[in-house]
Amino acid sequence: xxxKDVEAALGRGVDILNEFLPLKSWLxxxxxxxxxxxxxxxxFDYQERxxxxxxxxxxxxxxxxxxxxxLHFFSGHESLSKAYADEIGRRDLRVLRAAFPxxxxxxxxxxxxxxxxxxxxxxxxxxxxxxxxxASRTGKARDDIQPAAANPDFWKxxxxxxxxxxxxxxxxxxxxxxxxxxIALVKKPAAVSPDIPPDA
Amino acid sequence: xxxxxxxLAAIALVIILSVSCLPHLRKAKQFYAEGQGQAxxxxxxxxxxxxxxxxxxxxxxxxxKPSAQAFTIKGLAETNLGRWRDAEASFLKAFSLGFEAGxxxxxxxxxxxxxxxFEELGLEAPALRIYAQLIDKxxxxxxLMTAAEKRTNLVLARAVxxxxxxxxxxxxxxxxxxxxxxxxxxxxxLYHYLHAQVDGHAGxxxxxxxxxxxxxxxGLPSEKIVRDNDNQLVYCYDKLMETLPAAEGETFAAxxxxxxxxxxWRDARTPAWKKE
Numbered sequence: 343x344x345x346k347d348v349e350a351a352l353g354r355g356v357d358i359l360n361e362f363l364p365l366k367s368w369l370x371x372x373x374x375x376x377x378x379x380x381x382x383x384x385x386f387d388y389q390e391r392x393x394x395x396x397x398x399x400x401x402x403x404x405x406x407x408x409x410x411x412x413l414h415f416f417s418g419h420e421s422l423s424k425a426y427a428d429e430i431g432r433r434d435l436r437v438l439r440a441a442f443p444x445x446x447x448x449x450x451x452x453x454x455x456x457x458x459x460x461x462x463x464x465x466x467x468x469x470x471x472x473x474x475x476x477a478s479r480t481g482k483a484r485d486d487i488q489p490a491a492a493n494p495d496f497w498k499x500x501x502x503x504x505x506x507x508x509x510x511x512x513x514x515x516x517x518x519x520x521x522x523x524x525i526a527l528v529k530k531p532a533a534v535s536p537d538i539p540p541d542a
Numbered sequence: 543x544x545x546x547x548x549x550l551a552a553i554a555l556v557i558i559l560s561v562s563c564l565p566h567l568r569k570a571k572q573f574y575a576e577g578q579g580q581a582x583x584x585x586x587x588x589x590x591x592x593x594x595x596x597x598x599x600x601x602x603x604x605x606x607k608p609s610a611q612a613f614t615i616k617g618l619a620e621t622n623l624g625r626w627r628d629a630e631a632s633f634l635k636a637f638s639l640g641f642e643a644g645x646x647x648x649x650x651x652x653x654x655x656x657x658x659x660f661e662e663l664g665l666e667a668p669a670l671r672i673y674a675q676l677i678d679k680x681x682x683x684x685x686l687m688t689a690a691e692k693r694t695n696l697v698l699a700r701a702v703x704x705x706x707x708x709x710x711x712x713x714x715x716x717x718x719x720x721x722x723x724x725x726x727x728x729x730x731x732l733y734h735y736l737h738a739q740v741d742g743h744a745g746x747x748x749x750x751x752x753x754x755x756x757x758x759x760x761g762l763p764s765e766k767i768v769r770d771n772d773n774q775l776v777y778c779y780d781k782l783m784e785t786l787p788a789a790e791g792e793t794f795a796a797x798x799x800x801x802x803x804x805x806x807w808r809d810a811r812t813p814a815w816k817k818e
Contacts, residue, residue: 373587401691401732401763403770404739406698411742414777451769452817455587487587497588 347510349523352378355503356527362490362499369486372458374524377504378512379454403451405443409435412442419449425469444476445469459483461521566606570599570615577622581764593622610636611645614652621655630659650676650685658692670696677719687732687763690723694736698743713744731760735771742774747785751778755801772813779810 352374359370407415416438417423417430422445429437447453448460457464459479463471490496512520577592600616603609617632633656641649657672673693680686694716701712717740723733735757741750754775762768779798783791798810806814 376585376587401687401767402695403764403767404691404695404698404736406695406702406743408702408743408745410745410781411774411777414780415773418776418780450773451766452815453766484587484590487590497591 345511345515345519345523348507348512348515348520349527351503351507351510352524353527355500355507356524358499358503362496363487369483371461371521371524372455372483373487373500374503375458375521376454377500378507378520378524407442407446409433409439412438415442415446415450421467422449422469425467441469441473444473448472455483456480458521461525566599566603567609567612567615570596570603570612570619572596573599574615574619577619581622590623593619597623608635608639610639610641610652611648613639614648614655617652617655617659621658624662627659627663629655630663633659647682647685650680650682654685654688654692657689661692661696666696666700674719677723683727683730686723686727687730690720690733690736694720694740698740701743710744713740716740717744729760731757731762732767734760735762735767735774738771738774738778742778747778747781751775751782754778758805769813769815772815776811776813 355374355377356370359373363369363373412435413430413433415422416426423430426438426441428434448456448464460472460475463469463475515523573592573596577589577596580592581589597616597619600612600619603612604616613632613636617629617636620629620632633652636648636652637656641652653672654676657669657676660666660672661669670693673689673696676685676689677693680689697712697716701709701716704712717737720733720737720740723730724737727733734753738750738753738757741747741753754771757771758768758775762771782794786794795810802810808814808816
């Protein structure tokens, strides 16, 4: 059990995703990476939540933050504080507040799917591009994933991939290594699409 | 013999028909509940798939046997899929059909869903009125929690841009409402989380910190809220360390260190879920 086994399991995952999401290889990385993150956290063990007869809406986190919290978020993050140094210095809350809804879920709450979806921009430290593209790219991801998402076999397959990789020692690898491994595997097939949406 | 066979065939037919008819509403609820569970665990895509299936099943049930419950679940699935106009129509249809005795929970859920649709369609005032009414009248905890969160969010969004005096008044009113909820159910982690958020807006970092600690200890309904609450703890910790006199700051840092050790944080400012 080790890196090679995990790599093989994730490779099978890419093949399976190819069946469910043909020509949507830009989605493989975020889907597979988030599956891995949750497999390691063991939320795949979720019990069948059959709540018999009662269903309801769930509460969300409070999205409206005070100015000081927004400033604290930007200045407390090493890369964001550099990218937005001027705005932080001027306390330009118009710009910072506009960027906050896109950047807080990624850097503040560390949503695995969003982190993977904007990996290229995160690596290039192009945070303003994330802000510009956030709504359209997350919307496109949601639309493109719909046909496969309606198929319960897709989620079962993804769960199995995550569990297999986790059982083979996924948790022993660095997060960065897992990301790079998946990217390398996604780029392997002959018909490679770009890893960002074509018209993003 | 023929009669016996006919009776058996009739019974078999009834069983087959009831089995094929029964599942729509139940399946709709099941898929909807699965979607909620997936959303709580940050698995957005899986949640969307489940809600779509819930919507299909609820739609079938509404066509086959229209009922307030079926339209409520259809509306809930539409709400989560962002189909606000459809959701509004479904909830209104649910009310027009009327809820049976013992379905007060469903009526409250439909009301909360309707308010949520109004909110998304830009009708904040009626949404706020419904949330306020639910907070005062509903006995159904999940609805109370959602109404409290939604109302807090809406009121805070209004308060952010207002004049300082008006903002202080608004926040004081909000805190009073949350205190009343805590009087009713002090063990609800979400109410403490909401209190911490409003205290943060009011600049009361010590109270905000204490409420966020309580929220963490009592438990919160989703991973997303837990993480946001942790960020609030770090924010308050930094603010307090900046402003407290040295001796008081040291005592506070020691207490904070005790909590973070208990929660398995890597240091005073790094929760376990944060990347290295």
